[in-house]
Amino acid sequence: MIKVGIVGATGYTGVELLRLLVAHPNVEIAAVTSRSEAGKLVSDYFPNLRGHLDLAFTDPSFDQLAHCDVVFYATPHGVAQSQVAELINRDVRVIDLSADFRIRDVELWEKWYNQPHGSPELVGHAVYGLPERNRDAIANAKLVACPGCYPTASQLALLPLIENGLVDTQNLIVNAASGVSGAGRQGKVANLFAEVADSFKAYGVAGHRHLPEIEQGLNDAQSDNDDAVKLTFVPHLLPMIRGIHATAYATLKDTSVDLQALFESRYENEPFVDVLPAGSCPETRTVKSTNICRLSVVRPQDRDTVVVMSVIDNLTKGASGQAVQNLNIMFGLPETQGLEQVALIP
Numbered sequence: 001m002i003k004v005g006i007v008g009a010t011g012y013t014g015v016e017l018l019r020l021l022v023a024h025p026n027v028e029i030a031a032v033t034s035r036s037e038a039g040k041l042v043s044d045y046f047p048n049l050r051g052h053l054d055l056a057f058t059d060p061s062f063d064q065l066a067h068c069d070v071v072f073y074a075t076p077h078g079v080a081q082s083q084v085a086e087l088i089n090r091d092v093r094v095i096d097l098s099a100d101f102r103i104r105d106v107e108l109w110e111k112w113y114n115q116p117h118g119s120p121e122l123v124g125h126a127v128y129g130l131p132e133r134n135r136d137a138i139a140n141a142k143l144v145a146c147p148g149c150y151p152t153a154s155q156l157a158l159l160p161l162i163e164n165g166l167v168d169t170q171n172l173i174v175n176a177a178s179g180v181s182g183a184g185r186q187g188k189v190a191n192l193f194a195e196v197a198d199s200f201k202a203y204g205v206a207g208h209r210h211l212p213e214i215e216q217g218l219n220d221a222q223s224d225n226d227d228a229v230k231l232t233f234v235p236h237l238l239p240m241i242r243g244i245h246a247t248a249y250a251t252l253k254d255t256s257v258d259l260q261a262l263f264e265s266r267y268e269n270e271p272f273v274d275v276l277p278a279g280s281c282p283e284t285r286t287v288k289s290t291n292i293c294r295l296s297v298v299r300p301q302d303r304d305t306v307v308v309m310s311v312i313d314n315l316t317k318g319a320s321g322q323a324v325q326n327l328n329i330m331f332g333l334p335e336t337q338g339l340e341q342v343a344l345i346p
C-alpha cells in the first residue's frame, strides 16, 4: 500500500482527495492535517466519510509526513514552497495542488503572486502535472505541480490546435466560468450565497494569475521557433458549486483540416478526455464529481474561427482527481485506478 499524507485536508480540494483516496485500492491514508481541526476525527468533521476513514486530523508536522511515501499539498499558494524541500530530501514524493511550482520563470511567478518565492531552487525540479502532455516526466517526478483548474480546461481545449500549428497564436481567447468552490472554503463576503446566487459576473479581466500558466503550457506545446502565444483570458463566477465551462476561440490558418477527426485522434488514448460527436455541446453536469474533461469542437458557419468548448469539475480533473491521476502515474498503477466514477446526472 502507498502511504499518503494530505496537508490542508479541511479545504475543498482536501476533502475531494479524501473522497477519492478512501476508495483507492492501493492507498493507505496515513496523515491528514489541519491546523484548525487538529485532534478532531476526520469523519466527525466530514460525515460523508463516516465508516470510511478512522483517523484524526493532526497539526502539519514534518515527523509525521516524513513517514509517508507521498504527500499532497492542498494548501493555499505559499505553503508548499516553504515545506517540501525537507520531504523531498527524505525521498518523500510531493504532489502540490497549489500554484507554487507551476510556473518555471520564478520572476514571473513572483510578479503574478505578489510575493517572493520560498524555494526557487526547487522550481526547476517540478514537473507540470498535466498527464495529457507530461505523462513520462510525471512518472519519474519527485515533485509534481498540478495545473490550476482553468488552465486544465483551457489547455485541453487548445492543445490539438497549437501542437499542430493550425491557429494564429497571437490572438487566442478563452472565456471561462467556474463554480464557487473554485475560490476555496475560507470565508469571504464575495463568495456568500447571497452574493453569488442568481447572478453572473466576470472577474480578473485585466489579468488573472492563470493567464501566465496557460500561456506557458501553450508555448511548450508549439514549435520552438514560434512567437510566444498571446491569450486573452476572461474568467467568470457561476452561481453553482462545482464545474468549469471554458470556451476557447482561435483563428484557423488552414481551414481544410477535419477538426473533429483531429481532436478525436489527439485524445483517442486519453482515459480522461472525451471528445463529443460533432454538433454536441458539453455540459458541466455530465462531468460533476468525475475526472473527465469533455470537449466539443465547432467551426461556426464554416468560417475561419474555431470554437472549442471544454468542461471539467474544478475539484476533480481541475484539482484532486488530476492529483490522484498523477499519483497513479508516479507509482506505476493503472492511470484510472480510483477514478472510475460516472457522473450522477447525464
Ligand SMILES: NC(=O)C1=CN([C@@H]2O[C@H](COP(=O)(O)OP(=O)(O)OC[C@H]3O[C@@H](n4cnc5c(N)ncnc54)[C@H](OP(=O)(O)O)[C@@H]3O)[C@@H](O)[C@H]2O)C=CC1
Residues within 6 Å of the ligand: 007, 008, 009, 010, 011, 012, 013, 014, 033, 034, 035, 036, 037, 060, 073, 074, 075, 076, 077, 079, 097, 098, 099, 147, 148, 149, 181, 182, 183, 184, 185, 186, 314, 315, 318, 319
Ligand atoms: N478549489 C479549486 O477548485 C482548486 C484549488 N486549487 C488549489 O488547491 C489549493 C487548495 O485549494 P482549496 O482546497 O480550494 O482551498 P481551501 O481554502 O478550501 O483549503 C485550504 C486548506 O489549507 C489549509 N491551510 C491553510 N493555510 C495553511 C498553512 N499555512 N499550513 C498548512 N495548512 C494550511 C487549511 O486548513 P487549516 O487552516 O485547518 O490548516 C485548509 O484545509 C490552493 O492552492 C488552490 O489554489 C487548484 C485547483 C482547483
Ligand SMILES: CC(=O)N[C@@H](CCC(=O)OP(=O)(O)O)C(=O)O
Residues within 6 Å of the ligand: 097, 098, 099, 147, 148, 149, 150, 178, 179, 180, 181, 182, 183, 184, 210, 235, 237
Ligand atoms: C472561482 C474562483 O475564484 N476560482 C479561482 C481559481 C481556482 C483555483 O483554485 O486555481 P488555483 O489552483 O490556481 O488557485 C480564482 O479565480 O482564483
